[in-house]
Amino acid sequence: xxxxxxxxxxxxxxxxxxxxxxxxxxxxxELTATLETRGCSPIDARSFVITILSCLCQDGTARGxxxxxxxxxxxxxxxxxxxxxxxxxxxxxxxxxPIIRIVARQLVEESNREHGHExxxxxxxxxxxxxxxxxxxxxxxxxxxxxxxxxxxxxxxVFELHYELGGYPAFNLFAAxxxxxxxxxxxxxESETNxxxxxxxxxxxxxxxxxxxxxPESWLRTVTANDVSELRLxxxxxxxxxxxxxxxxxxxxxxxxxxxxxxxxxxRVREFKSCRWNISDTESDFDDVVETHSERGDFDEAHxxxxxxxxxxxxxERTSFTNLxxxxxxxxxxxxxxxxxQWIASRKTFDANVTVASPSVIPLHExxxxxxxxxxxxxxxIQSQLNRxxxxxxxxxxxxxxxxxxxxxxxxxxACSPELSGYPAPIxxxxxxxxxxxxxxxxxxxxxxQPPMHSSPERIANWKVDLERHAFAHIPLEFIYHLPLSPTQxxxxxxxxxxxxxxxxxxxxxxLGTFDADAGALFLVPDQEGFRQCQPNDIKNLWHEIAEHxxxxxxxxxxxxxxxxxxxxxxxxxxxxxxxxxxxxYVSGHVPxxxxxxVHYSLVNTSQLAAEYHGAQAAFRADIEREFxxxxxxxxxxxxxxxxxxxxxxxSSAATSLGSWxxxxxxxxxxxxxxxxxxxxxxxxQQAHNARVTLLAxxxxxxxxxxxxxxxxxxxxxxxxxxxxxxxxxAGRYHKRPRQVPIATQLVPLIxxxxxxTRExxxxxxxxxxxWLYDANDLIPATQARLENIWREAGLDEGLAPxxxxxxxxxxxxxxxxxxxxxxxxxIVRAMMGHQAVGSALFNADLQRDVHVxxxxxxxxxxxxxxxxxxDASQF
Numbered sequence: 001x002x003x004x005x006x007x008x009x010x011x012x013x014x015x016x017x018x019x020x021x022x023x024x025x026x027x028x029x030e031l032t033a034t035l036e037t038r039g040c041s042p043i044d045a046r047s048f049v050i051t052i053l054s055c056l057c058q059d060g061t062a063r064g065x066x067x068x069x070x071x072x073x074x075x076x077x078x079x080x081x082x083x084x085x086x087x088x089x090x091x092x093x094x095x096x097x098p099i100i101r102i103v104a105r106q107l108v109e110e111s112n113r114e115h116g117h118e119x120x121x122x123x124x125x126x127x128x129x130x131x132x133x134x135x136x137x138x139x140x141x142x143x144x145x146x147x148x149x150x151x152x153x154x155x156x157x158v159f160e161l162h163y164e165l166g167g168y169p170a171f172n173l174f175a176a177x178x179x180x181x182x183x184x185x186x187x188x189x190e191s192e193t194n195x196x197x198x199x200x201x202x203x204x205x206x207x208x209x210x211x212x213x214x215x216p217e218s219w220l221r222t223v224t225a226n227d228v229s230e231l232r233l234x235x236x237x238x239x240x241x242x243x244x245x246x247x248x249x250x251x252x253x254x255x256x257x258x259x260x261x262x263x264x265x266x267x268r269v270r271e272f273k274s275c276r277w278n279i280s281d282t283e284s285d286f287d288d289v290v291e292t293h294s295e296r297g298d299f300d301e302a303h304x305x306x307x308x309x310x311x312x313x314x315x316x317e318r319t320s321f322t323n324l325x326x327x328x329x330x331x332x333x334x335x336x337x338x339x340x341x342q343w344i345a346s347r348k349t350f351d352a353n354v355t356v357a358s359p360s361v362i363p364l365h366e367x368x369x370x371x372x373x374x375x376x377x378x379x380x381x382i383q384s385q386l387n388r389x390x391x392x393x394x395x396x397x398x399x400x401x402x403x404x405x406x407x408x409x410x411x412x413x414x415a416c417s418p419e420l421s422g423y424p425a426p427i428x429x430x431x432x433x434x435x436x437x438x439x440x441x442x443x444x445x446x447x448x449x450q451p452p453m454h455s456s457p458e459r460i461a462n463w464k465v466d467l468e469r470h471a472f473a474h475i476p477l478e479f480i481y482h483l484p485l486s487p488t489q490x491x492x493x494x495x496x497x498x499x500x501x502x503x504x505x506x507x508x509x510x511x512l513g514t515f516d517a518d519a520g521a522l523f524l525v526p527d528q529e530g531f532r533q534c535q536p537n538d539i540k541n542l543w544h545e546i547a548e549h550x551x552x553x554x555x556x557x558x559x560x561x562x563x564x565x566x567x568x569x570x571x572x573x574x575x576x577x578x579x580x581x582x583x584x585x586y587v588s589g590h591v592p593x594x595x596x597x598x599v600h601y602s603l604v605n606t607s608q609l610a611a612e613y614h615g616a617q618a619a620f621r622a623d624i625e626r627e628f629x630x631x632x633x634x635x636x637x638x639x640x641x642x643x644x645x646x647x648x649x650x651x652s653s654a655a656t657s658l659g660s661w662x663x664x665x666x667x668x669x670x671x672x673x674x675x676x677x678x679x680x681x682x683x684x685x686q687q688a689h690n691a692r693v694t695l696l697a698x699x700x701x702x703x704x705x706x707x708x709x710x711x712x713x714x715x716x717x718x719x720x721x722x723x724x725x726x727x728x729x730x731a732g733r734y735h736k737r738p739r740q741v742p743i744a745t746q747l748v749p750l751i752x753x754x755x756x757x758t759r760e761x762x763x764x765x766x767x768x769x770x771x772w773l774y775d776a777n778d779l780i781p782a783t784q785a786r787l788e789n790i791w792r793e794a795g796l797d798e799g800l801a802p803x804x805x806x807x808x809x810x811x812x813x814x815x816x817x818x819x820x821x822x823x824x825x826x827x828i829v830r831a832m833m834g835h836q837a838v839g840s841a842l843f844n845a846d847l848q849r850d851v852h853v854x855x856x857x858x859x860x861x862x863x864x865x866x867x868x869x870x871x872d873a874s875q876f
Contacts (some may be wrong), residue, residue, distance in 0.1 A: 013107050013179060014054045015158065015186070024062040027137075028053065029421070034133045035126065041627065043364055043576060048126060052104050055179070056162070057209050059155035065100045066138035066147035069166035074209045081244050088214050088241040092167035098138075099159070100283045101131040102166045103175065110176030118582065149625040154194070157201045158182055160431065164209050169207075169217035174261055178208055181260030208255035213240045305432070362569035366550055367399055368627035371640060373549035375543075383526040386503040390523050391542050392641065395494045400617055401483065402569025402588030405539035411435060411522045413497070426483075429521055430497070434482040434488045439589075442479070445661040451479055469622055473806040475603060481658055484610035486617045487647035493522075495645055500524060504530070504616060553631075566590050577616040581826045583609045585659060597835045598826055603817035605665040607655035609733055663813040664806035666732050668795075670869050672805070675700060675794040677872070686774040687759055693771050693782060699871060700726070701808065703862035704741045705815035705833040708784045708808040714770040716755070724748065724859070729834065741832055742855045744862035746873040767816040783806070815865070828854050 020028065028049050035045035072090055076082055094102075104127050137143040147315050152161045161182055165171040171178070185204050215238045223230045235257055239250035262711075374395055377388045410425040416436040426437035442450050448466055452459045467477065485493070500522075507530050523534035569588050573579040582602050585591045586609055590600050619640070628640055657663075676698065679691035697711045698754055710728050718727045724743045725729045743751070758772050761779060772781035773790075788808050793804035812833065819829045829835075831854065 013176070013183070014051065015183060016059050018054055018057060018060055020053070020057065020060045021062075024057060024060060025784075026055065027062045028144075028303075029145075031130055031139065034129065038126075039127060040126075041364055041623075043572075047361070047363070052100065052127075052130065054229075054394070055107060056100060056103060056159055058158045059151055059343055061151055062146055063149050063151040063157075064147070064156075064159055064163065065099045066134045067150065067163065068098060069095045069102070069163060069376060069740050070653075071095055073213050074164050082210060082249075083243040084214055084241060085243070090170075090213060090216050093169055093172065093217075097166075097168045098131055098134060099162055099166060099756045100134060101127065103162050103179070104130075106172065106175035107179060135599050155635075157205060161205055161208065164205075165212050166466045168212050168215075170212040170220060172214040172225075173220050174208075174212070177261040185260075186291060202772065203261070204256065208260065210242060210253050211235055211238045212258055214238045228258065231261065232258060237678060272798060309589070311589050332695070362565070362568040364572075364623055365627045365631060367568075368624055368631050369550050369553060370395055370399075370546045371628060372631055373546045375641070376549075382499070382503045382506050384806070386499050386531075387525055389496050389499045390525060390689065391827045393492050393532065394539060395542065395546075396492060398565045399568070400486075400489065400620070402566045402584075402590070403483075404566075404575075404589075405536040407589065408522055408855040409534045409536055409539065412520060413522045414519050427458065428493060430490075430494065431483055432482075435485065436480055436482045437479055442661075444659070445477065449477060449661060469803050470662070472801065472804040473668060474664055474810065475660075477661060478658055481586070482606065482656075484606065484613055486614045486647075488617070488621065488642050491645040491647050492642055496522075507531075572620055573613075573616050577619050578822060579612055581615040582659075582820055583612055587613055595826075598820075598830055599659065601660055601813050601833070602818040602820050603660040603813065604658045605655055605821060606658060608821060609658075633871065660817055662806065662810045664810045666818075666868070668800070668804060668806065668813070669702070669814065670798070671798050671809065672791065672795045673869055673871065676791075677875070679794065679797075681875070686777075690773050691789055691794070692750070692757070693773055694752055694787050694794070696747070696754055697771060697782070697787050698791065698808070698811065699747055699750070699869075700743075700864065702815055703744050703747070703865050704728075704811055704858075705819070705829070707812065707834070708787065712771065712782050712784045712787060716765075716770050717767055718770060719743075719751065721748065721752075725855075739831070739834060742859040742862065744866055746858060746863060746866050746871065749873050757862060779853070818860055818865060822864065824857060828857060832858055 024612050028046065029698075032042065032045045035048060040048070051064070053062070069092065073084075086845055092213065105124065107124055108127065127240050134147065138147040142619060150163065151159055158179070161178065162175075182204065185201065189200045192200070193799050208691075215234065215595075219234050219237075232254065236250075239254055240248060242253075254257050298372075373394070374392045374663040377384065377391075391662045394405075394408055397403065398405065401408070407426065412425050414427050414428050414429065416427055416434075418428045424438065443667065448463075449470060454461050470477070503524070521533035524531040525534050525538055566588055570581075570584060570592070572580050573587075574584050579587075581592075581595055582598055583604060584597055586604055624641070625640060632638075673695065676691050676695040680695060681690045682691070697708075699863065700706065701708060701711055704726065706726075706728050714726070714728075720727070724745065725740045726743055727738045727740055729738045754771070758779070769781035771777045771787075773782045775786075791804050791808055792802070796802070813814075816829055816833060819832075820826065
């Protein structure tokens, strides 16, 4: 059974930024399992269910979707005095079907009507299966109160409209347009306060609730949603049936209902320009400012001066909100135009969704049909064989790397050179089984450490000196990245190289030296003169051919406008097969907005990257093989070519490190920590106390990833010994509320020792600072600068040069890198470090359900870090 998510519902029917609660997630799993028993693949079944629920569950709950529309007619709202004679009320056509069945069927029919087709029977059958299963669940005690209780109408106005109007003949005609128009209004006012938002939505809902119950079916038999003049006449006639209201109110109802229907007839597709930042030679506040602006997603004009003062320059075109060429901003004052533009930009979160529920993710069976389309080509002549194999391998790399077509077609064959010369094309080196490349920019590395291109020898020499100094305290930077290839991918490329060599040798008339069997462009396609390098347009043509092939199998399939596989790569490898999102960015070459900060902080070992990528790819290929077998039917193709190829045994290149530009060397950090631990036993009590406090600050940062200034600002009330937790930060400009992080059990004695020694020397209140340092004979609250000085002195005492001592802030990079290397999920690392997109709160929607698991994992890793650094808690 083949199901295309793109066939189910159009994108305009999906509500933005939905976060399903625990009950809704459980229901999704239950319905997904039901569809799997009917032959749907897991990813398509889950996508089908999520897409359907995303049309109704505006508040993220499952409440009410098994309810029936009301038996009685819609009653007037408070403050409205309209009266309708009983003879004018239209009886409801059906009130026995659950809301999800009525709305989903109407939207499916409207979606397919837009493409000139009737809804395929398979989709209607699946809707019936879901409706029957939901009805069955609604009779179970555990689900009855969830599925049959109405949701909070203040938070789910979409459900309110369907619940009030479901069953009227007019609703059956206008359901899709009303749904689309209401979603547009919700998106328009979602940035307003609750009071303003409720007022606008209530006024929007009044028109259909007033007019639709009094429109007979006979009036609608010859009219469509595009006949504005006919609709206006019908609505005006219906408005005359409303008594005891003013004519201006009747006209307002007519205009609002027309607006909901007609404005939704032309859905708008908006494109957004991304913005990347680089740092100038000033790097003092590089990390904090990047993470602050990235977390807030705030590119308002009010903060442009802050960025300029810190030395930021845009390396991509920036567009001011109020300079956007959008007709929605015409006629608005500056404040409202900026707010409207911010709302438009907020859609980027929804439009750039990379989960398997996104309509942009290519379904698994479509990928299998893509392979089938390429394999069904004649392969008699060597030129035809080369063309077929080239298209097959290119398509395979598009699917399994997420790289754009222009990057893949530019790959050359040869050996990787350790010297940098400009930004050469990617190189496939058969000896190492990897594709080496240099990025166009290194946005996470300060400009003074980036390779100077087209500079004088003096500038290059100074750059090498800066690199050497940087490498004293930090792990050396890598500027030549490599894309790890699985044994299957290497075998496919070797297969291509063999066909390529034979094809070149079969053209004696080609001038010697024009093509080299062991160098030059990797992907060649035949032309009139022999061969030429494969171009992105060739891939675009291939995608069009694949689209036509899919359309022959699925007659109601709607062809997509592009062939970008990046969302599908993330949708499968990250969402389904568990590849760490940080590692996925180095495979696909693109960094989603919500991963900018984690990528900036994280050191990635390429051996771990290759191992996890190979494991996820093996699972992905197994599913493709299964879907490919199902798509064969009576085809003569037996199986996929890679099943006949011997997997390559070429060893991958030596492990290198990518990512974080100032991740400190672990042995250096361990040396300084050992020096501080020795100093705590010194004869001078004041120096011993300062060393003890600094040691505690360092260990807290290494085991939690918090910022140095957050450590210095800790209060005594920030510690909860019963739960072994720290409360970091406070509600302010950048953070909505504090976050809690767990403390390693081994640090509890040290914290108690610091508190006791401080209490012996000074009478402090419970709201005073946690960390105090001696300045001469006086105890003063610790500051980041004082802690940094003691940290550096401890390193100097161990014989380290000043250039070998990393900053305290670099310990934050150490935490993130080691946590991801230890397998800690990315969202937990983000939460611990305060990289939440909605603020610094630990308990976001993803973490709130499993907070105990989160704390357990974070605490176990903290204890592991202390063990790696050689910390001994028995001396405190």
